[in-house]
Structure formats: C-alpha cells, structure tokens
Amino acid sequence: MLLRQLDFQRELYNAALEERIGAWQWERRSVRYFDQCKTLTELVDVRPEVVACGITLCRGTLKRLDRAFVAFFRRAQKGENPGFPRFKSAQRFDSLQWEDRSGWKMKVEERRLRLRGIGEIKTNYHRPFAGTPKAITVKREGTKWWVNVRCVDVPAQPLAATGRKVGLDLGVVNLVATSDGKLHVGELFGAQTRKRLALAQRRLATKQPGSNRRCRQVEEIVRLHRKVKNQRMNAVHQLSRALVNDYDLIVVEGLKVKNMVRAPKAISDPDQPGKFLPNGAAAKAGLNRSIHDAGWATLLSLLSYKAESAGRTIVTVDPHYTSQTCFECGHVESGNRLSQAEFRCCACGHEAHADVNAARNILRAGRAQRASARVGSKLTHCPIVSRRGIR
Ligand SMILES: [Zn+2]
Structure with a gap:
C-alpha cells in the first residue's frame, strides 16, 4: 500500500509540475503552493485514491515541489547552475511526507505507526523521542522503509564548560x-565497499533489461550505496x-x-x-x-x-x-x-x-x-x- 501511495503521490507531483510549467508557458502566470493546495479538494471527486491517505500527505507532496522551485530560483538568482525541477520517475521518488500532525499517529509503546488510509505498520523505534513530534517522512530505501520524525520543542542538553x-x-x-x-x-571508510560496488556495477551490465536477475542486481547496488x-x-x-x-x-x-x-x-x-x-x-x-x-x-x-x-x-x-x-x-x-x-x-x-x-x-x-x-x-x-x- 505504501508503494501504491508512492505511485499516486508521484503522479500528483508530476501533474503539479506540469501545471506550473503550462501556466507559465501559455499564460505567463505563476502557480504557487497555495494555489495548488486549493485545487486538491477537487481531486476528492476525480481521483479519490490519490487522497485516500488524507490531504496532509498530498500537501506534503506539493510542498516538496514548492521547495524544489524555491531552490531553483535561489540558484538562478545566485548565478549558479539552476537545475529546473524535473519530472520524477519511479526510481527518483521514494518518500511520502506528512507536513503536519494529521493523518498519522505514533504508538511508541505498541511499536506501531498508524497512517490514515494505510493502516498500522510495525515499527522499530530505535531511540526515545525528545520534544513533540510534528511531521514525518516515510522513506523507501531499497527494500527497507524508514520513518523520519521531526520534533519541535526539543529540550537542549547543555554540557559542562571545558574551558577549551x-x-x-x-x-x-x-x-x-x-x-x-x-x-x-x-x-578511508567506503574504500572497501567501493570496490565491491564497482564489481556489482559491472555485473549489472551483463543482465538482461527487465529481468529478475537485473532487478536483484539493482537491489544489491542500492544496498552497497546505503552501506557506504x-x-x-x-x-x-x-x-x-x-x-x-x-x-x-x-x-x-x-x-x-x-x-x-x-x-x-x-x-x-x-x-x-x-x-x-x-x-x-x-x-x-x-x-x-x-x-x-x-x-x-x-x-x-x-x-x-x-x-x-x-x-x-x-x-x-x-x-x-x-x-x-x-x-x-x-x-x-x-x-x-x-x-x-x-x-x-x-x-x-x-x-x-x-x-x-x-x-x-x-x-x-x-x-x-x-x-x-x-x-x-x-x-x-x-x-x-x-x-x-x-x-
Ligand atoms: Zn614566521
């Protein structure tokens, strides 16, 4: 279900990007984040499956596109290589973002994460939380999934002065x-893995496109990258x-x-x-x-x-x-x-x-x-x- 949502959100991202490009190309009009958020309500009737996990998730996707544009304009102003936001292929889109506190719930004691429209997911919370959880990102890395929790009001942990x-x-x-x-x-770290990575890359070249073996080899490469x-x-x-x-x-x-x-x-x-x-x-x-x-x-x-x-x-x-x-x-x-x-x-x-x-x-x-x-x-x-x- 997470994979399905990734696909829907990617579609939304690409559609929103297309809207921005089209509006500028044909009408010299810039479309902003808030304009796009307003049109989300229409999606409920047309594509209910996209908003099945709640509006928050869709807003998170639009926000992500907005950030890409903000960064693009910043780089363009500075005279750097601007890098226009690109359409995302399935391989380049691997995270879902909930930008506020609705649509998800952490159940630390039960070791579960509840996501609206998806259900409860077994989760390994590997460290205690400090502060108040405010937003989450669910991310796919190869075959693994991570949840990244952002907290506010995290208490500072001042250390004693050392005088140095x-x-x-x-x-x-x-x-x-x-x-x-x-x-x-x-x-020095990574040198060992890099050798194995090079070997894995060479092996990838020998695999038939679209085959299961190629698919497995890609996973192996992703794993090695993650290790480095x-x-x-x-x-x-x-x-x-x-x-x-x-x-x-x-x-x-x-x-x-x-x-x-x-x-x-x-x-x-x-x-x-x-x-x-x-x-x-x-x-x-x-x-x-x-x-x-x-x-x-x-x-x-x-x-x-x-x-x-x-x-x-x-x-x-x-x-x-x-x-x-x-x-x-x-x-x-x-x-x-x-x-x-x-x-x-x-x-x-x-x-x-x-x-x-x-x-x-x-x-x-x-x-x-x-x-x-x-x-x-x-x-x-x-x-x-x-x-x-x-x-
Ligand atoms: Zn000197």
Missing part, C-alpha cells in the same frame, strides 16, 4: 586538523560529537566546497617543451571524490546542531591565507607551504604541520572576531587575515 577552544582546518588528506595538533583522517552512506554518516557523527564534547568554542572556516573541486592547472615541463609534468590531476580526481566523501558540509551541519543543543559556540571565519600565514610571525607567503603537510616560514623559519598551522590561524581569527563582535549578536564572516598578516 579549538580551530578546525578542513582538508582532504586529513578531514579535520585541530589547532591543538590532532589530525582526524577522513575518507551509513559508514560515512557514522564516522562524521562520531567526530562531530567528540569535538562538541571537548570544546566550548569551535572556529571553522567558511569554505566554498565547490571551488575546491576544480581540476588543477597543467604544469609544462621546462626541459621538454610541449610535455607536461604531473600536476596531480589524477590524485585530485581522487581528491574530488573524497571531498564529497568526506562530506564537509555534512560535518559542519552536524557540528552546528550538536553545538546548539550542547550550548557550544561555533564561529565561522574567512579562510583566506590561513594556510599560507605563519602562526608565529604572521608572514604570508605561498612558499611557506612546502608540501601538502609541511609548513616552514620563509621569514622566521617556524616549522609545523601545514594543516595544524592553518587551524591555529583559524582559531586566532575566530577569537579576534569574537572579541570585536558584540557577544550575543549574530556572528558573521569578517576578514581578519589580510595580505600583511593577521591584524
């Missing part, structure tokens, strides 16, 4: 380097938890992940004209993957919500020159950084691990920013590090 502050340098070889010299290696994702999330959760437990103030760099994912410049060989020296493009291709793997964005978001709940402070600083600046004397030069890991100041000769040096600069910038900003006001990006060194 830290700056974090986010990197690729070391996912995180802390200003007190600890290096957390990222990326779980491993990654687990590692990032543990790391962010450890950081939030250990430090009162965490300073991070405001990174633009996209900029880091570009291909490196070609280096021509001075001895052989027309030839090129290895520029690390292959390594960088691997790095690009690990940038996504490492999931900086995920780390930052997990850090910020854990910090908020624990009463810790997170400060974002401008990352410019933090990796080229000497922590000891403030001398800025790209030659300071000898290699990925080595740092030796050209002015004072200070030597350190490059990432740790950067992390210490970041911490200093964060503290300066904190000192200048009024405590309690919203802390935003301000350049602390200039060409001439740290002010």
Whole structure:
C-alpha cells in the first residue's frame, strides 16, 4: 500500500509540475503552493485514491515541489547552475511526507505507526523521542522503509564548560586538523565497499533489461550505496560529537566546497617543451571524490546542531591565507607551504604541520572576531587575515 501511495503521490507531483510549467508557458502566470493546495479538494471527486491517505500527505507532496522551485530560483538568482525541477520517475521518488500532525499517529509503546488510509505498520523505534513530534517522512530505501520524525520543542542538553577552544582546518588528506595538533583522517571508510560496488556495477551490465536477475542486481547496488552512506554518516557523527564534547568554542572556516573541486592547472615541463609534468590531476580526481566523501558540509551541519543543543559556540571565519600565514610571525607567503603537510616560514623559519598551522590561524581569527563582535549578536564572516598578516 505504501508503494501504491508512492505511485499516486508521484503522479500528483508530476501533474503539479506540469501545471506550473503550462501556466507559465501559455499564460505567463505563476502557480504557487497555495494555489495548488486549493485545487486538491477537487481531486476528492476525480481521483479519490490519490487522497485516500488524507490531504496532509498530498500537501506534503506539493510542498516538496514548492521547495524544489524555491531552490531553483535561489540558484538562478545566485548565478549558479539552476537545475529546473524535473519530472520524477519511479526510481527518483521514494518518500511520502506528512507536513503536519494529521493523518498519522505514533504508538511508541505498541511499536506501531498508524497512517490514515494505510493502516498500522510495525515499527522499530530505535531511540526515545525528545520534544513533540510534528511531521514525518516515510522513506523507501531499497527494500527497507524508514520513518523520519521531526520534533519541535526539543529540550537542549547543555554540557559542562571545558574551558577549551579549538580551530578546525578542513582538508582532504586529513578531514579535520585541530589547532591543538590532532589530525582526524577522513575518507578511508567506503574504500572497501567501493570496490565491491564497482564489481556489482559491472555485473549489472551483463543482465538482461527487465529481468529478475537485473532487478536483484539493482537491489544489491542500492544496498552497497546505503552501506557506504551509513559508514560515512557514522564516522562524521562520531567526530562531530567528540569535538562538541571537548570544546566550548569551535572556529571553522567558511569554505566554498565547490571551488575546491576544480581540476588543477597543467604544469609544462621546462626541459621538454610541449610535455607536461604531473600536476596531480589524477590524485585530485581522487581528491574530488573524497571531498564529497568526506562530506564537509555534512560535518559542519552536524557540528552546528550538536553545538546548539550542547550550548557550544561555533564561529565561522574567512579562510583566506590561513594556510599560507605563519602562526608565529604572521608572514604570508605561498612558499611557506612546502608540501601538502609541511609548513616552514620563509621569514622566521617556524616549522609545523601545514594543516595544524592553518587551524591555529583559524582559531586566532575566530577569537579576534569574537572579541570585536558584540557577544550575543549574530556572528558573521569578517576578514581578519589580510595580505600583511593577521591584524
Ligand atoms: Zn614566521
């Protein structure tokens, strides 16, 4: 029944998208979320099976389309690649969303979830709830189903102050380097599974389209992808938890992940004209993957919500020159950084691990920013590090 509902909601999603496109194409009229919600009542007579699970679920689907459009316009305004919302095939549509508190009920004690129009589903609630459940998403992952419960008024769990502050340098070889010299290696998880994944992908190519074997192989691939994702999330959760437990103030760099994912410049060989020296493009291709793997964005978001709940402070600083600046004397030069890991100041000769040096600069910038900003006001990006060194 859930699968059937997925199909109906997908149909609704695609129809709503078509309505928006058509209205703009033919009448230069924009259709909004609320307009589309109003037309839902007409569906009761025409397609009762679509609204069998309640209007809330249908509204959730329309909201999802609305979010896709909001994100599209935001990207278009910023001049990024906008990516128009697409029609969803069965493989790209795998969640049902209830946006408010009607149409579903959690029965934690009986280990059941009641969904209107579907019935009671045996559920494994794997952790106690905090706060008031407000909205749910039921999601299919391969052959498994998950319910994601969003709660409001979740009580904070403040931690005792430790009196310690830290700056974090986010990197690729070391996912995180802390200003007190600890290096957390990222990326290693998933490497094993990736091999198996490649094999599974090759096997998929040998299967007849539409066959049961192909279907099973697709499931195997989905399973492996899920495994990589779980491993990654687990590692990032543990790391962010450890950081939030250990430090009162965490300073991070405001990174633009996209900029880091570009291909490196070609280096021509001075001895052989027309030839090129290895520029690390292959390594960088691997790095690009690990940038996504490492999931900086995920780390930052997990850090910020854990910090908020624990009463810790997170400060974002401008990352410019933090990796080229000497922590000891403030001398800025790209030659300071000898290699990925080595740092030796050209002015004072200070030597350190490059990432740790950067992390210490970041911490200093964060503290300066904190000192200048009024405590309690919203802390935003301000350049602390200039060409001439740290002010
Ligand atoms: Zn120096």
